[in-house]
Every structure is written in C-alpha cells, then in structure tokens.
Amino acid sequence: MTERERGGIEAARAELADATVCVMGYGDHGGGAGMVDLLTAVGARIVLTEARPREAFSAEVLARIDRDVAVAHFGGHDDSHLDGVDVLVRNPAVRFGHPLLAAARRRGIPVEMEMTLFFRWWPGRIVGITGTKGKSTTTTLADAVLGAERPTLKAGNLRVSAIRALLPGEADPEAVAIIELSSFQLEGLGESRRSPEVAVVTNLDEDHLDVYPTVEDYWAAKASIWLHQGADDWLVLPADDAATVGYVDASIAAAGATGARRLLFADRRLDDGVDGAWTEDGRLRARLDGVEHDVVGVDELQVRSEIAVLDLCAAVCVGLAEGESVAGMAAGCRAAREVADRREVVVVADGITFVNDTTATAPRAATATVRSFAHERLAVIAGGKAKRSAFGAFADELAASADHVVLLRHPNYDASDEIAALLAERGVADRVSSASSLADAVDAAVALLGDAGGVVLLSPAAASFGLFTNEFDRGAQFRAYVTERWGA
CATH class of the missing domain: 3.40.1190.10 (Mur-like, catalytic domain)
Structure with missing residues (x-):
C-alpha cells in the first residue's frame, strides 16, 4: 500500500489550517456534513458550491451551513467559486469529468474526496x-x-x-x-x-x-x-x-x-x-x-x-x-446479522413473509435474491429506472421462480417496460401486473398470493428515481407500509 501520513486530525490540521477549502456538493448521506465538521475543527475556511437551490435543503441543514460555511453558492457551479480556493473536495456524486473539476485542475487546485x-x-x-x-x-x-x-x-x-x-x-x-x-x-x-x-x-x-x-x-x-x-x-x-x-x-x-x-x-x-x-x-x-x-x-x-x-x-x-x-x-x-434493506425480513404475518431487498438495484443482485426464494410461493415487486443494464437473466429467473410479478410504473421507469416485454417473450405475461405506487404494489402482491400465503419480495433490479428519492427511501416506504398494515 502507498504510505499514509497516519497522523489523524493533527495531520489534517497541519495540512488545512488556514486553507480555503471548497466543498463541491453537500450530499444526502452525511459525507458533506462530515467534511464540513472536520474542516471547521481544523480551522479551514469553507466555501460550498451546490447544484441544488437553497430551498431544497431543510431549515436544520441550512442552519448548519450558515453557521460553518464562509461562502455558500446554491443553484449551480461556476468557475468563480474557485477564486481563492486552495483545495477542492468533491462529493462522490460529482462526475469525474465535471467542468468545475477540470477548471480546478487547470488552476493547479488539488482535487480531493472524503475517501x-x-x-x-x-x-x-x-x-x-x-x-x-x-x-x-x-x-x-x-x-x-x-x-x-x-x-x-x-x-x-x-x-x-x-x-x-x-x-x-x-x-x-x-x-x-x-x-x-x-x-x-x-x-x-x-x-x-x-x-x-x-x-x-x-x-x-x-x-x-x-x-x-x-x-x-x-x-x-x-x-x-x-x-x-x-x-x-x-x-x-x-x-x-x-x-x-x-x-x-x-x-x-x-x-x-x-x-x-x-x-x-x-x-x-x-x-x-x-x-x-x-x-x-x-x-x-x-x-x-x-x-x-x-x-x-x-x-x-x-x-x-x-x-x-x-x-x-x-x-x-x-x-x-x-x-x-x-x-x-x-x-x-x-x-453477525443481515443488513436492513438487503434481503431484510420486515414482517411475517397471515402466512406471508415481507422481504425488503431495495438495494438490489442491479439485475444480477435481484436475480440472486429471487433465486434464493425459488422454493416459496413468490410475488416479486420489481422495476424502476434502467441504468443501461441487461435484464434477460433477471427475466429468466422471474419466469422460473416467481408466481407473480408486480412492476412499479412511472414515466421514468423504462426498466419496468423492458422487464414486462421480456416476460411476455417468455410466455408468462399472465403473471405480470402493474402498480403506480409502492402501497398499491404491496396490496396487489398480497392479493395475488391469496390465502395460501408465501413471500412478498421487493427486489427491483433497477434504480428508484421517480417514485422515490433513492433506494433507501424506497426501502423505508416499504418497511413503513408493511409494518403499519401487518406488523404487531
């Protein structure tokens, strides 16, 4: 491994105290907030450049930004946001070839990430x-x-x-x-x-x-x-x-x-x-x-x-x-225990096991999960926004293992259209239904299983954007609805 300084916060302080650091993208999962906290602790001056408008953030988050950030730019990135900046720290969601990163490199500004x-x-x-x-x-x-x-x-x-x-x-x-x-x-x-x-x-x-x-x-x-x-x-x-x-x-x-x-x-x-x-x-x-x-x-x-x-x-x-x-x-x-949102058994009630596998956003992951329940009566909730993935193997597994498939529908959900077409090619279109909300999808899956029960599995094989903020929002909605309806 390349040698690290291994100096903890003192090494961070020695490097960044009194520096002006631009944080590009505050993020949704704590990375931006954690970076701002560290930079504040080591005495750096913080500039934030954020693509989203100010009103996209909660009052609590804005209060933290206003407290800790010297200059905050909302609603887009501009080369002028780099003026006086010593280091740029980009959020992982910012693509490698973003124009602002290219501008930073032209200026000789080091581009870093949390990791x-x-x-x-x-x-x-x-x-x-x-x-x-x-x-x-x-x-x-x-x-x-x-x-x-x-x-x-x-x-x-x-x-x-x-x-x-x-x-x-x-x-x-x-x-x-x-x-x-x-x-x-x-x-x-x-x-x-x-x-x-x-x-x-x-x-x-x-x-x-x-x-x-x-x-x-x-x-x-x-x-x-x-x-x-x-x-x-x-x-x-x-x-x-x-x-x-x-x-x-x-x-x-x-x-x-x-x-x-x-x-x-x-x-x-x-x-x-x-x-x-x-x-x-x-x-x-x-x-x-x-x-x-x-x-x-x-x-x-x-x-x-x-x-x-x-x-x-x-x-x-x-x-x-x-x-x-x-x-x-x-x-x-x-x-050791399995992880929330990954083949997570949420509730077992009335002969039905509700399983949340929302992080199966790629066909291979969802295919493996569906296969693991092949011996059960199975209703799979799937579909979403495609990521240029191939769904053939997933459709094969659904045709072989699922008694019912409920596809989530939204104008963005091209993966649902592709999965439906592939299942029709495999002669199982009669097992496929659709729902425009997660609650309707769960209700449909339960009704299709009927009194004999079985497994209701959320394993989408696709991205969530459209009906949900992200895959974790999708999993949280599934967990909340199932728990409210069938939980103790």
Missing part, C-alpha cells in the same frame, strides 16, 4: 470492500467478525461519514476501519494512488451504465481498490467468479503492479494449497498458510440466506488477514 483524505489521515489499518453486489452486507459482516476482538469503525458507502471519525471522541484511533467503497469513491483513490491494506471484491458485474460508457470503464473505477496494494497487503476474491478474478489478474498485469497476497471465498471446499474460507458439510471452514480451521456451524448463524453466508465467508477472510483468532471469528460469525 482520499480519510485514507491519508486515518491512523489505523483500513479494510476496503467493494463489488457490484454484496458489499454492504460484507462490510457489516466483516465488522461483526473483527469486532469480536478489537475496536472497529464501519463507514463509507453505508451512509456513514468516514471523515467524521477523525474528530476527537468520535472513534478509537486504534480501530480497524472497515469501509464500503463505491466505484465513485474509488475514482478518487485511483487519482491519489491509494489502496487499503485489505481489499475485498465481492464480484464484478454490469451496473451504473447510465454513468460509465462501458462495463470496462465501471470495472476500471473499481480497480483502484487493488491496483496500489503492496506485496504485504491482502486481496480477498470470489473463488468461483472467473470473470472477476480474470479481470483483477489482467489489470494487475497491465499495470505492472506488485499484487497482494490472496484469500478466496466459496460455497464449496477450496482446493488444497489455496487459503481462504468456505462452507462444507454444514460448517464454515478457513485455511491460512496451509493450516485448516473449523470455524463455526452454519446452523449456529443468525445469517441464513445462502448469499449472506457466502458474504460471511468473505468476512472471515478479512479476519484471517487481520490475524483474528478462530474463537474470535466464530464469536463474530454467531453475532
């Missing part, structure tokens, strides 16, 4: 986790596994500001930071040539093709998590995902990089001589330096779905890399 600064200043070790699906679950499970024996910090793309952890009293400076990293966050790490000591790649598939021109461009953004590792670092990969492992190998070779030590995870026994974690005969097992360990029984886990158990194997690989004892890993595995 580039966190990686530079966090005094402890960092575990970075990315992938097209499973990264949030794996991050949470790795936090449980490592947290059994040491302090941890869980942050990143989980809507938790990492940079705020540098503030005094916010986090143990000896903690291992376990950071979920999106492709957008990793773009900044690529610019600064930084990778974590332990990198986990759950999988690589197509996603965000509404932003990246090709799948290869999307994967190239992910590559920053492993390309700048050293020989003493660790890289955790899925043993049976040939496309992911092949791309990682090719990118390392093309870059002439050193490459880190590897640990693999699988749902079958790993080949002799291969270190990592797997499930076998109802047990979760692990191997490091050729020494094999029986960690825990699958029947002892609170994590039940096959997908989440595989993610737990990846988390155990993190434990191996960080020197966790077998007893500690076992305790962490037993304590």
Whole structure:
C-alpha cells in the first residue's frame, strides 16, 4: 500500500489550517456534513458550491451551513467559486469529468474526496470492500467478525461519514476501519494512488451504465481498490467468479503492479494449497498458510440466506488477514446479522413473509435474491429506472421462480417496460401486473398470493428515481407500509 501520513486530525490540521477549502456538493448521506465538521475543527475556511437551490435543503441543514460555511453558492457551479480556493473536495456524486473539476485542475487546485483524505489521515489499518453486489452486507459482516476482538469503525458507502471519525471522541484511533467503497469513491483513490491494506471484491458485474460508457470503464473505477496494494497487503476474491478474478489478474498485469497476497471465498471446499474460507458439510471452514480451521456451524448463524453466508465467508477472510483468532471469528460469525434493506425480513404475518431487498438495484443482485426464494410461493415487486443494464437473466429467473410479478410504473421507469416485454417473450405475461405506487404494489402482491400465503419480495433490479428519492427511501416506504398494515 502507498504510505499514509497516519497522523489523524493533527495531520489534517497541519495540512488545512488556514486553507480555503471548497466543498463541491453537500450530499444526502452525511459525507458533506462530515467534511464540513472536520474542516471547521481544523480551522479551514469553507466555501460550498451546490447544484441544488437553497430551498431544497431543510431549515436544520441550512442552519448548519450558515453557521460553518464562509461562502455558500446554491443553484449551480461556476468557475468563480474557485477564486481563492486552495483545495477542492468533491462529493462522490460529482462526475469525474465535471467542468468545475477540470477548471480546478487547470488552476493547479488539488482535487480531493472524503475517501482520499480519510485514507491519508486515518491512523489505523483500513479494510476496503467493494463489488457490484454484496458489499454492504460484507462490510457489516466483516465488522461483526473483527469486532469480536478489537475496536472497529464501519463507514463509507453505508451512509456513514468516514471523515467524521477523525474528530476527537468520535472513534478509537486504534480501530480497524472497515469501509464500503463505491466505484465513485474509488475514482478518487485511483487519482491519489491509494489502496487499503485489505481489499475485498465481492464480484464484478454490469451496473451504473447510465454513468460509465462501458462495463470496462465501471470495472476500471473499481480497480483502484487493488491496483496500489503492496506485496504485504491482502486481496480477498470470489473463488468461483472467473470473470472477476480474470479481470483483477489482467489489470494487475497491465499495470505492472506488485499484487497482494490472496484469500478466496466459496460455497464449496477450496482446493488444497489455496487459503481462504468456505462452507462444507454444514460448517464454515478457513485455511491460512496451509493450516485448516473449523470455524463455526452454519446452523449456529443468525445469517441464513445462502448469499449472506457466502458474504460471511468473505468476512472471515478479512479476519484471517487481520490475524483474528478462530474463537474470535466464530464469536463474530454467531453475532453477525443481515443488513436492513438487503434481503431484510420486515414482517411475517397471515402466512406471508415481507422481504425488503431495495438495494438490489442491479439485475444480477435481484436475480440472486429471487433465486434464493425459488422454493416459496413468490410475488416479486420489481422495476424502476434502467441504468443501461441487461435484464434477460433477471427475466429468466422471474419466469422460473416467481408466481407473480408486480412492476412499479412511472414515466421514468423504462426498466419496468423492458422487464414486462421480456416476460411476455417468455410466455408468462399472465403473471405480470402493474402498480403506480409502492402501497398499491404491496396490496396487489398480497392479493395475488391469496390465502395460501408465501413471500412478498421487493427486489427491483433497477434504480428508484421517480417514485422515490433513492433506494433507501424506497426501502423505508416499504418497511413503513408493511409494518403499519401487518406488523404487531
């Protein structure tokens, strides 16, 4: 790994005290607020440039901005917002090629992100986790596994500001930071040539093709998590995902990089001589330096779905890399739970299990979830805004496993149209209905299952924008409606 200053807030203060820092995009998930808090604490002068109008923010947020920000520009970005600026910090939602970023680079103004600064200043070790699906679950499970024996910090793309952890009293400076990293966050790490000591790649598939021109461009953004590792670092990969492992190998070779030590995870026994974690005969097992360990029984886990158990194997690989004892890993595995909004069982009532999988915004993720409920009577709520994704495999799985499909409808929801057409091609149009609100979709799914019951699964395979603010708003609305109607 590229050497970090590892100086905590004092390093931040030495670098930014009395500097003028422009924060580009306040954001919705705490990153902008956390950055402003840190910059205030170290004595920087803050300029905010925000695309949204002032009235788009709550009174509470505006009060914080007015208190801490020296100059706030709302309603768009202009080159003049860079006048007198020493450093620009961009929100992950700001695209790499934005004109204001290009203007900053022309002026010689360093462009940073929350993650580039966190990686530079966090005094402890960092575990970075990315992938097209499973990264949030794996991050949470790795936090449980490592947290059994040491302090941890869980942050990143989980809507938790990492940079705020540098503030005094916010986090143990000896903690291992376990950071979920999106492709957008990793773009900044690529610019600064930084990778974590332990990198986990759950999988690589197509996603965000509404932003990246090709799948290869999307994967190239992910590559920053492993390309700048050293020989003493660790890289955790899925043993049976040939496309992911092949791309990682090719990118390392093309870059002439050193490459880190590897640990693999699988749902079958790993080949002799291969270190990592797997499930076998109802047990979760692990191997490091050729020494094999029986960690825990699958029947002892609170994590039940096959997908989440595989993610737990990846988390155990993190434990191996960080020197966790077998007893500690076992305790962490037993304590681990699945994550809200990801195959989350919300309510079981009247013979129906309501499952919230709103973060399945890509077809591959939703396909895997639908397959995991194939043995149940199943009504799937799906659809939304497409991200230039291919829905063929998802339609195949719906045709094979779902008794009913309720598609969400909105003028923006082109994915719903495509899924409906694909299901008609597969001869199952009679299983498809539509709803223009989530409440109507849930009601329709319940009515279609009838007295025999089954599973109502929200697993959209598409983005939420149109009926919802984001996927978390979609999940929150599902959770609230189901709980109100059928909860205790």
